[in-house]
Amino acid sequence: MTRLLGQLLRSREIGIFAAFVIVVVVATSINPNFVFSRDGWRDLLLTPTMLILVAVGGAIVIITRNVDLSVGSVVGLSAYLCGRLFIDLPGIPVIAVFAICMAFGAVLGFVNGVLSAYGKVPSLVITLGTMYAYRGVAVLWAGSNRINASDMPDSFLSLGTSSLLTIPYLTIVCLVVVLALGRYLHNRRAGREYYAIGSDPEAAELYGLKVRQRILVAFVISGALAGLAGVLFAARYGTSNSQTGLGLELMAVGAAVIGGVAIFGGSGTVYGAAIGAMLLMTINRALPIVHIQDFWQQAVVGALIVGAIVLDRALALRLRRRLVVERDDDPPVVDKPDPATTAAGQGSTEGAAS
Amino acid sequence: MTPQHEQADSPLLEMRGVAKSFGPVVALASADLTVMPGSIHAVVGENGAGKSTLIKIIAGVYRRDHGEVRLRGAEVDFRSTAESKAAGVAVIYQEPTLFPDLSVLENIFMGRQPVGRFGRIDRKAMRAEATAILDRLGLAIDLDRPAAGLSIADQQIIEITKAISLDARLLIMDEPTAALSGVEVEHLFAIARSLRDEGRGVVFISHRFNEVFEICDTITVMRDGRYISTDPTAAVTEDEIVRRMVGREVTDLFPKLPATVGDVLLTVEQLDSPGVFHDISFQVRSGEIVALAGLVGAGRSEIARAIFGVDRYTAGRVTLAGVPVPPGDPAGAMAAGLALVPEDRRKQGLLLQATVARNATLAIRGSLSRGGLLRNSAENDAARRWAATLRLKTSALDALAGTLSGGNQQKVVLGKWLATEPKVLIIDEPTRGIDVGTKAEVHRLISHLAGQGMGILMISSELPEVLGMADRLLVVREGRITAEIDRADATAENVMYSATHSEGVRA
Numbered sequence: 001m002t003r004l005l006g007q008l009l010r011s012r013e014i015g016i017f018a019a020f021v022i023v024v025v026v027a028t029s030i031n032p033n034f035v036f037s038r039d040g041w042r043d044l045l046l047t048p049t050m051l052i053l054v055a056v057g058g059a060i061v062i063i064t065r066n067v068d069l070s071v072g073s074v075v076g077l078s079a080y081l082c083g084r085l086f087i088d089l090p091g092i093p094v095i096a097v098f099a100i101c102m103a104f105g106a107v108l109g110f111v112n113g114v115l116s117a118y119g120k121v122p123s124l125v126i127t128l129g130t131m132y133a134y135r136g137v138a139v140l141w142a143g144s145n146r147i148n149a150s151d152m153p154d155s156f157l158s159l160g161t162s163s164l165l166t167i168p169y170l171t172i173v174c175l176v177v178v179l180a181l182g183r184y185l186h187n188r189r190a191g192r193e194y195y196a197i198g199s200d201p202e203a204a205e206l207y208g209l210k211v212r213q214r215i216l217v218a219f220v221i222s223g224a225l226a227g228l229a230g231v232l233f234a235a236r237y238g239t240s241n242s243q244t245g246l247g248l249e250l251m252a253v254g255a256a257v258i259g260g261v262a263i264f265g266g267s268g269t270v271y272g273a274a275i276g277a278m279l280l281m282t283i284n285r286a287l288p289i290v291h292i293q294d295f296w297q298q299a300v301v302g303a304l305i306v307g308a309i310v311l312d313r314a315l316a317l318r319l320r321r322r323l324v325v326e327r328d329d330d331p332p333v334v335d336k337p338d339p340a341t342t343a344a345g346q347g348s349t350e351g352a353a354s
Numbered sequence: 355m356t357p358q359h360e361q362a363d364s365p366l367l368e369m370r371g372v373a374k375s376f377g378p379v380v381a382l383a384s385a386d387l388t389v390m391p392g393s394i395h396a397v398v399g400e401n402g403a404g405k406s407t408l409i410k411i412i413a414g415v416y417r418r419d420h421g422e423v424r425l426r427g428a429e430v431d432f433r434s435t436a437e438s439k440a441a442g443v444a445v446i447y448q449e450p451t452l453f454p455d456l457s458v459l460e461n462i463f464m465g466r467q468p469v470g471r472f473g474r475i476d477r478k479a480m481r482a483e484a485t486a487i488l489d490r491l492g493l494a495i496d497l498d499r500p501a502a503g504l505s506i507a508d509q510q511i512i513e514i515t516k517a518i519s520l521d522a523r524l525l526i527m528d529e530p531t532a533a534l535s536g537v538e539v540e541h542l543f544a545i546a547r548s549l550r551d552e553g554r555g556v557v558f559i560s561h562r563f564n565e566v567f568e569i570c571d572t573i574t575v576m577r578d579g580r581y582i583s584t585d586p587t588a589a590v591t592e593d594e595i596v597r598r599m600v601g602r603e604v605t606d607l608f609p610k611l612p613a614t615v616g617d618v619l620l621t622v623e624q625l626d627s628p629g630v631f632h633d634i635s636f637q638v639r640s641g642e643i644v645a646l647a648g649l650v651g652a653g654r655s656e657i658a659r660a661i662f663g664v665d666r667y668t669a670g671r672v673t674l675a676g677v678p679v680p681p682g683d684p685a686g687a688m689a690a691g692l693a694l695v696p697e698d699r700r701k702q703g704l705l706l707q708a709t710v711a712r713n714a715t716l717a718i719r720g721s722l723s724r725g726g727l728l729r730n731s732a733e734n735d736a737a738r739r740w741a742a743t744l745r746l747k748t749s750a751l752d753a754l755a756g757t758l759s760g761g762n763q764q765k766v767v768l769g770k771w772l773a774t775e776p777k778v779l780i781i782d783e784p785t786r787g788i789d790v791g792t793k794a795e796v797h798r799l800i801s802h803l804a805g806q807g808m809g810i811l812m813i814s815s816e817l818p819e820v821l822g823m824a825d826r827l828l829v830v831r832e833g834r835i836t837a838e839i840d841r842a843d844a845t846a847e848n849v850m851y852s853a854t855h856s857e858g859v860r861a
Contacts, residue, residue, distance in 0.1 A: 187474045189467055192456075196464050199453035206415070206451045208436025209465050266455035 012260025013272045020279045027286035034289060042161075042168055046236065048281035049174040050075070050229040052274045054248055055255035056178055057225035059273035060185070060218045062256055065198040065265030066116055066123035068219060071226040071252055073134035074108050075245030078230025080138060083147025083240055086156065094156050102227040108134060109223015113216035123219075131249060135242075142242035149238030160235035170232050177225065178274045185270060194218060198265025254305045255280050262312060280304070364427060366391045366524055366555040367412070372421030373579075374407050381407040384421070386581035387574055389524065389555045394546055396558050396566040396587075399576035400599055400817060400850070405559050408576070409526055413445040414438035426523070436465075444517030445526045452509055454502035459484055461501050462516045487518050491545050507538045514545060525549060526557040529651075543569045561649050561854045563592045575599055593847070600817060600846035611801045615825065616640035617675075619809040620692075620778045622661060625670035630656045631833035634670070638778055638809040643800065645824035646813045648853045653833040654813045655697055658780045661811075662694040663687045675777060691777035695767055695784065697813070709752050711737035714769040736773065764796060778809040785819060797823060817846050829853050 024044070027034040034040050054071045061068040078101045085097050112130055116123035149157060159169050185191035193214050197204045204211050229248075234240050253263075259276025261268030280301060287297045367389040374382040382404040389395045397405050410416045412423065414432030423430050425441055432438040438445075452461050459480055460467075468479040484497055488511075495511050504512070510530055517525050530542060546556050546569060560566050566573060567587055575582040575598045582598050618637050625634040631653040638644045646654040659665045661672050663684045672679040680686040684694075714737040764784065771779065784800065785793040800823065804810050814820050820827060827844050829837040829852040837852035 189465065189469065189473070189475065192460060192467065192475065193465065195456055196453045196460075199455040200451070203451035203453055206435050206447075207465050208434055208439055262455070266453065 013269065013275055016259055016272060016275045016279055020275060020282060023279065023282050023286050027282075027289045031289045034286070041166065042163065043285065044282065045171040046160075046168045047285060048278045049168075049170050050232050050236070051248065051251055051255060051277040051281055052174050053177060053225045053229040053232065054222075054252040055259070055273045055277040056181055056270045057222035058249075058252040059256040059259070059261045059268060059270050060181070060194060061123070061222045062253070062261050062263065063185075063194045063198045063265055063268060064215050064218050065201060066215060066218065067127065067253065068109070068112060068123065068222045069127040069249045069253075070108065070112055070130040070134055071222060071229075072245040072248035072250075073131050073138065074105050074223055074226035075230045075233060075248055076138045076240070076242065077108070077134055077141075078105050078227040079233045079240035079244045080142050080147060080230075080242065082231045082234040083151055086152045087147070094153075094159070097156070098228070098231055101231045102224045105227020105230065106220050106224040109220045109226070110216070112223065113219030116219065117212040117215040135246075138242045138244075144242075146241045147234065147239055152234065152238065156235055157238050160232075160238070170236060173228075173232070177228070178270055181221070181270045190214060190217070195266055198262075199267070251280060251301075252277075254301065257312075258304055258308045260308075260312075263309065365389060365424075366426060367557075368422075368424040369408070369412070370422040372408065372411060372423060373419045374411060374416055375419055380579055382411070382418075383579040384581060385576060385579065386584075387557075388584065389557055390572075391523070391555050392550055392553045393572060394550050394556045394558055394570045396560065396570035396573045397576060398560070398563075398566060398573060398595060398599060399582075400815075403576040403599070404579035405576060406528060407579075409445060409528055409557075409559070412438065412443060412524075412526065414443075439520060439522075442521065442523040443526070444513075444520050444522035444524070445528070446510060446513040446517065446530055447528050452501040452504070452512060455500060457498050457500055458495055458504075458512055459497040461512050462519060466520075483519055484515060487515050491515075491518075491548070493541075493545075510542070514542075518549075522554065524555045524557070526559075528559045529561065530558070539565065563595065563854055566595075567592065596847050596850055600850060611805050613641040613643075613801075613805045613807075615642045616807060619675050620661075620811065621673045623671050623673075625657065625660060625667050625672070627656070627660060627665070627667045630665075631660070631830075634835060636828055636835065636838075638811050640777075640807045640809055641804050642825050643804050643810040643812060643823055645820045645827045646811065646830055647817070647820045647824075647827050647849050648815075648830035650815055652830045652853070654830050655782050656833075657830070658694060658782055658811070658813055659696075661687075662692055662780060664694070688774055688776075691775075693771035693774055693776035693779050695764075695771055695779065695781040697782035697786070709754060710741075710766055711752065713766050714741070715773060737769075741769070765799075768796070768799065772803070776808065778811065779803060780811045780813075782813045783815065784812060785814075785816070793819075817849060820844075820849065821846060 024035060028036070035044060054075065058068055058071060081104055082097055082101050085092055085100060108130070112123070112127050115121060115126045115130075119126070162169060164172060185194065193204070193209050196207065196209060197211050197214055201211060226245075230240075230245065233244060255277035256268065256273040257263055257276070258279060259268065259272030259274065261273055261276075283300060283304070284297055287300065288294075292300070365388045367387065369385060369387040372382060372385045373380075385404060385408050387395075387397065387408065397408070399405050407416065411418050412432075414435045414437050417431065417433065425443070430438075430441060432441070432443075453464065456464070459477075462484050463480050467475045468483070470476040470479075481497060488495065491514070493511050493515075495508055501509070501512065514525075527546075543565075546558065549556055558566070558570055570587055572584060573587055573590060573595060574584045575595060577599060617640050619640050620638040622637070623635050626632050634657055636644065646657065648654055656665060660667045660681075661679070663680065663682050663686060666682045672681070674690045674692060677690055679690045679692060687694075711734050715733045768781075768784075779800075781800065784796050797819070800810055800812065812820075812823060814823075821844055824844075825841050827837075827839045827841075827849060828835050829839065829849055831853055837848075839848060839852070
């Protein structure tokens with residue numbers, strides 16, 4: 001197991017984390033306050049939390065060879081719902097608000113999941129539709145209203161700013177979620193089946209996996225996490241309106257892809273997606289410090305995403321070409337008395353057997 | 355994994371009168387199969403005899419329309435592959451079904467990983483079990499590498515390991531040796547024998563008779579979706595089996611018109627594509643129908659695609675009437691006078707959402723347009739001309755191509771390519787999935803085209819079609835041309851023999 005874990009971490013996640021560290025170091029060397037001030041440290045950990053949650057949920061959906069474009073709208077609805085709950089039900093416990101908003105997000109995700117998994121319509125189209133539909137509901141519901149900090153209790157708002165041992169509470173919540181999902185994907189049958197389904201949906205059917213049910217659950221998880229992200233938004237910024245979370249869905253997909261989640265499913269980890277989200281948000285915050293104009297920041301993010309996809313594609317093609325040529329030159333034999341011929345390509349074919 | 359020996363006298367699997375149709379196409383008319391425990395049972399038959407359909411019914415991929423299936427005496431009707439697995443049936447398909455992104459170990463146990471407390475996957479137990487099975491079989495494979503890029507042999511190791519870890523009582527192998535080398539085949543046979551000796555039943559589907567006779571104790575022959583015979587291997591000869599597989603007269607269903615064979619049009623010289631085909635050389639003359647015969651997967655379609663420039667080749671050259679056909683350039687091949695009617699009409703030849711008229715004129719839109727604009731009337735005129743030649747109802751010109759029958763779809767695709775007025779037409783499985791009446795029409799059309807001086811290269815897996823239509827047969831086996839047989843000398847037996855034996859034709 002440690003071997004497998006090592007393998008998983010060696011690849012993309014480490015590289016992206018290194019990039020994250022470099023960004024932080026460069027920004028800090030120009031302006032030490034980037035890390036070495038109370039606000040700087042807090043923002044470093046706090047700002048990415050929302051994106052991390054939706055990126056991680058999105059990653060699970062992408063791993064099954066689907067995509068969830070509605071998360072930004074779900075975040076908006078959930079953030080507004082969160083404020084409404086405090087206004088309409090004075091004295092409601094904070095924990096209940098968390099639970100209700102997550103459940104609400106899960107229901108919206110369930111709608112996506114049912115339509116995508118059972119309706120046999122590509123999820124790209126379905127969630128593009130629900131993205132607009134959910135946003136429409138938010139506009140209808142909130143109108144031009146805005147939830148203000150004064151509408152929400154202090155006990156809730158302090159969650160957004162206070163911390164435990166200098167680590168903000170919201171970051172801890174986020175960390176727990178990422179670790180729990182990471183273990184779920186790695187150690188559960190259901191988790192492994194997401195990868196199988198994304199890797200080859202037809203083979204998954206032949207294996208007798210419950211393909212539709214799994215895809216549905218992936219969407220529910222994504223929705224619930226977007227619901228949670230909405231609450232985090234309200235706690236952090238003390239405000240929300242009908243436009244909250246606009247554009248977040250594409251950043252989530254971008255973060256997942258940068259973090260090594262293959263856009264066609266089957267590979268990648270939630271850790272990668274989370275680190276990708278941190279990198280994206282941190283770059284956004286670091287660019288003004290190194291005096292790069294606003295206007296270029298979008299381009300940098302775009303270049304990162306394109307670069308990540310091109311890199312993935314190039315690596316995959318190279319690997320495939322190598323393996324095909326190898327197979328033709330030297331057909332791997334069932335049991336190999338002569339290790340010299342295997343060494344060329346099979347790597348450690350002998351390792352597992354004797 | 356405790357081998358409980360079945361009672362040797364009661365069958366493991368019994369199938370009686372099993373039938374399956376897909377729309378109007380009857381894949382299986384009436385199939386019987388009885389497999390005893392501790393036996394290796396061969397199922398042989400031509401392409402399209404219904405073997406794969408039969409297997410998919412046992413595996414729960416398809417559900418039968420009629421008939422009876424008993425597993426260890428109990429009537430079964432599997433609705434999913436999960437159910438058949440649970441009942442102890444494991445199938446190794448011709449094309450292994452693996453998850454390329456996942457490790458070998460995960461592929462073996464996907465969906466039924468051993469779990470510890472709280473549902474946590476027990477990877478140690480997984481590894482231990484896989485290693486134990488591999489050791490027992492004397493196999494070696496890296497459990498941690500991803501399945502992507504594994505050779506077929508290695509993929510089959512995974513499938514076999516999977517089957518054994520399931521403790522399958524019945525193991526079905528669909529052409530497992532097609533992509534294996536000699537040593538690998540020997541090893542696979544050793545495994546099959548040891549599984550048999552453990553009292554399991556093995557069903558072995560193969561086109562290689564020497565292998566069938568080497569390891570199988572019983573042979574069942576199928577033809578045209580029907581059961582023909584079952585015999586102990588010792589009681590039959592290869593010739594007898596081939597005769598039963600072919601078993602029908604070539605009738606006048608194929609109205610081959612006499613055509614004057616003229617100059618060489620298409621010349622293919624030493625075409626080579628690593629891992630796909632090797633050293634392919636032949637010629638097609640004006641007015642001649644040359645057939646590429648052989649089994650499905652022998653590499654015939656790939657050769658055609660390479661000639662037309664859809665796929666690349668690493669060596670060799672193609673010329674058409676003395677002019678080189680550029681490699682990897684279908685538009686160039688079309689300009690040179692080649693046309694390819696592909697095998698999979700739905701994917702490669704037809705816009706299902708467009709009307710018949712648009713489909714028919716698709717390949718000649720450039721020449722129909724005036725100043726870059728394409729008028730409906732020009733399109734319709736051209737389409738009407740071809741509809742007449744092809745005996746396609748002109749009222750159908752406005753119909754969407756996707757709504758036509760298979761036969762009419764094929765005619766539309768043919769019309770599309772004929773509109774380019776090619777010198778040589780390559781046509782891949784012209785009558786697959788087409789009803790008998792339309793088949794004859796397609797054959798008449800092909801023959802008519804040859805009569806007009808077109809060179810035809812036809813790929814077909816149907817022996818009667820090949821024998822009835824072709825002036826000359828090139829038999830392809832595993833990416834090489836193994837025999838060239840003239841129309842006069844061609845018999846179902848010698849073609850089938852060349853398609854399944856590496857030694858070439860017998861007298």
